[in-house]
Amino acid sequence: MDEPAFIAALRALASHPAARGLADDAAVLGDLVLTHDMLVEGVHYLPGDPPADVAWKLLAVNLSDLAAKGAVPLGVLVGYMLGDEAWDRAFLDGLGEALAAYAVPLLGGDTVKGPGVRALGLTALGRASIAPARAGARAGDGLWVAGTIGDAGLGLAIAQAGEGPPELLRAYRRPRPLLVEGRALAPHVHAMMDVSDGLLIDVARMAEASGLAVTIDLAAMPRSAAARAFAGDDRAARLAAATAGDDYALLFAASGEGVATSGVGAIRVGTFAEGRGVSLRDGAATVPLPARLGYQHG
Amino acid sequence: MDEPAFIAALRALASHPAARGLADDAAVLGDLVLTHDMLVEGVHYLPGDPPADVAWKLLAVNLSDLAAKGAVPLGVLVGYMLGDEAWDRAFLDGLGEALAAYAVPLLGGDTVKGPGVRALGLTALGRASIAPARAGARAGDGLWVAGTIGDAGLGLAIAQAGEGPPELLRAYRRPRPLLVEGRALAPHVHAMMDVSDGLLIDVARMAEASGLAVTIDLAAMPRSAAARAFAGDDRAARLAAATAGDDYALLFAASGEGVATSGVGAIRVGTFAEGRGVSLRDGAATVPLPARLGYQHG
Numbered sequence: 163m164d165e166p167a168f169i170a171a172l173r174a175l176a177s178h179p180a181a182r183g184l185a186d187d188a189a190v191l192g193d194l195v196l197t198h199d200m201l202v203e204g205v206h207y208l209p210g211d212p213p214a215d216v217a218w219k220l221l222a223v224n225l226s227d228l229a230a231k232g233a234v235p236l237g238v239l240v241g242y243m244l245g246d247e248a249w250d251r252a253f254l255d256g257l258g259e260a261l262a263a264y265a266v267p268l269l270g271g272d273t274v275k276g277p278g279v280r281a282l283g284l285t286a287l288g289r290a291s292i293a294p295a296r297a298g299a300r301a302g303d304g305l306w307v308a309g310t311i312g313d314a315g316l317g318l319a320i321a322q323a324g325e326g327p328p329e330l331l332r333a334y335r336r337p338r339p340l341l342v343e344g345r346a347l348a349p350h351v352h353a354m355m356d357v358s359d360g361l362l363i364d365v366a367r368m369a370e371a372s373g374l375a376v377t378i379d380l381a382a383m384p385r386s387a388a389a390r391a392f393a394g395d396d397r398a399a400r401l402a403a404a405t406a407g408d409d410y411a412l413l414f415a416a417s418g419e420g421v422a423t424s425g426v427g428a429i430r431v432g433t434f435a436e437g438r439g440v441s442l443r444d445g446a447a448t449v450p451l452p453a454r455l456g457y458q459h460g
Numbered sequence: 461m462d463e464p465a466f467i468a469a470l471r472a473l474a475s476h477p478a479a480r481g482l483a484d485d486a487a488v489l490g491d492l493v494l495t496h497d498m499l500v501e502g503v504h505y506l507p508g509d510p511p512a513d514v515a516w517k518l519l520a521v522n523l524s525d526l527a528a529k530g531a532v533p534l535g536v537l538v539g540y541m542l543g544d545e546a547w548d549r550a551f552l553d554g555l556g557e558a559l560a561a562y563a564v565p566l567l568g569g570d571t572v573k574g575p576g577v578r579a580l581g582l583t584a585l586g587r588a589s590i591a592p593a594r595a596g597a598r599a600g601d602g603l604w605v606a607g608t609i610g611d612a613g614l615g616l617a618i619a620q621a622g623e624g625p626p627e628l629l630r631a632y633r634r635p636r637p638l639l640v641e642g643r644a645l646a647p648h649v650h651a652m653m654d655v656s657d658g659l660l661i662d663v664a665r666m667a668e669a670s671g672l673a674v675t676i677d678l679a680a681m682p683r684s685a686a687a688r689a690f691a692g693d694d695r696a697a698r699l700a701a702a703t704a705g706d707d708y709a710l711l712f713a714a715s716g717e718g719v720a721t722s723g724v725g726a727i728r729v730g731t732f733a734e735g736r737g738v739s740l741r742d743g744a745a746t747v748p749l750p751a752r753l754g755y756q757h758g
Contacts, residue, residue, distance in 0.1 A: 163549045
């Protein structure tokens with residue numbers, strides 16, 4: 163039973179409609195939105211990453227799931243595995259800073275000792291009057307992105323290799339959950355999710371969940387000035403950005419009018435249409451889909 | 461920064477009233493009750509414990525926290541670390557069985573790969589109109605127990621040594637959260653918690669949180685017929701039971717009239733009084749407090 167098989171079996175257990183088939187960013191139970199994401203040392207963060215940044219990321223990835231459902235955070239519970247004491251202390255400092263930055267109350271959790279690598283968990287609870295699903299895009303909808311794509315992937319490379327602009331490293335280590343944007347967008351979109359595993363793979367998931375085809379234009383993809391200056395702006399750089407993870411931008415399906423009404427400055431990167439599958443272009447050129455669309459679990 | 465220092469620092473971050481100072485079984489936010497407990501291999505369960513039982517326990521310990529707040533479970537999120545595939549499959553079977561036994565929906569969670577020992581987390585969400593705190597006992601209140609004390613401690617010894625009655629082993633491996641009892645009691649008690657670390661240490665915590673003294677009578681403590689037959693019924697056996705963990709009985713402070721009104725068959729094991737500290741007796745005899753009151757974190 164590999165990871166996909168395990169998740170399929172878990173999905174069979176999650177038959178309650180609030181679970182959304184475990185295929186969404188979060189569970190939606192009435193007006194409550196719940197998510198739980200874990201970070202494992204060496205898997206989701208580098209052993210050398212500053213502990214305060216790991217705390218920030220643990221909160222941010224969960225708040226990003228709430229953002230994608232248009233939810234206001236009500237509070238979080240932390241599952242913490244103790245280890246090196248200086249690391250623990252620095253983690254707490256970062257957690258306090260991140261909780262304060264997003265005005266999110268720490269409500270509870272558990273602290274354990276473990277002999278292995280650290281595994282950290284965080285549960286975020288939020289409230290949303292309208293929580294858009296991943297499924298729900300309509301043929302003719304635009305595919306839109308709020309936030310930038312590819313900064314965190316470059317930041318990861320910088321964390322590993324040690325050279326590069328600090329704002330890119332920061333995008334990897336201290337991602338910003340787009341809570342305000344998610345709330346403003348939620349009433350005006352047909353589908354929404356956050357980009358955690360890579361733009362292409364996450365777009366493919368939204369199209370698949372919505373039973374539609376989608377076309378993405380790499381040239382339209384929002385990339386930061388720092389990313390373009392550091393990694394260039396040719397097709398290879400765009401493809402690298404479109405398949406890199408950890409950006410926590412918001413991806414959504416909506417009409418242009420809906421986006422204008424939301425007031426969020428989002429960028430249109432594609433179009434949904436009847437059919438199945440993902441087509442890629444780069445301005446006027448048709449581009450074959452890369453073999454790897456992003457981070458794939460399992 | 462050892463575990464108590466870490467928890468003290470975490471408590472300083474948890475200033476929202478819903479967090480109850482991280483000193484309760486669960487967070488209480490309006491009518492929502494939230495808890496997150498982790499199980500770590502080799503720490504909270506034995507590597508040789510059947511994986512289906514570990515799944516049961518992961519759910520049960522969290523539902524027990526909801527029970528102690530009189531909450532109806534609304535759903536759970538699971539944080540799962542993949543490992544050996546046969547173990548994963550058996551865990552899922554047990555999780556499905558436990559969810560069905562308590563009619564609790566699986567709403568979401570996260571699945572990760574980790575190179576170390578397994579760390580598993582579960583968040584339970586419940587709803588309660590009245591959620592009694594740990595603090596709140598009044599001088600003159602009886603100290604009561606619903607459920608039995610000491611079975612799980614004997615079950616742990618049996619799991620380690622391999623010989624003994626299956627019902628005691630089952631009490632350790634498949635604890636029963638007292639959800640029905642907790643709901644019936646909640647409107648009629650002044651304070652309530654579950655017994656997870658040992659009767660004496662948990663009674664001491666309730667008395668401390670309530671700013672009161674308490675007297676416990678070992679002879680009154682409810683022990684199962686199986687425990688008495690297996691371990692005897694002398695003072696040493698009673699003290700062992702009173703300091704063993706993992707029972708998930710409910711402990712509460714109430715008047716006799718309150719308990720009678722609740723309809724729950726609970727046993728009175730002591731009395732709260734003005735003052736501080738825990739006094740122990742065994743029938744007519746005064747008994748010195750043992751050095752170890754139960755499982756102490758850190």
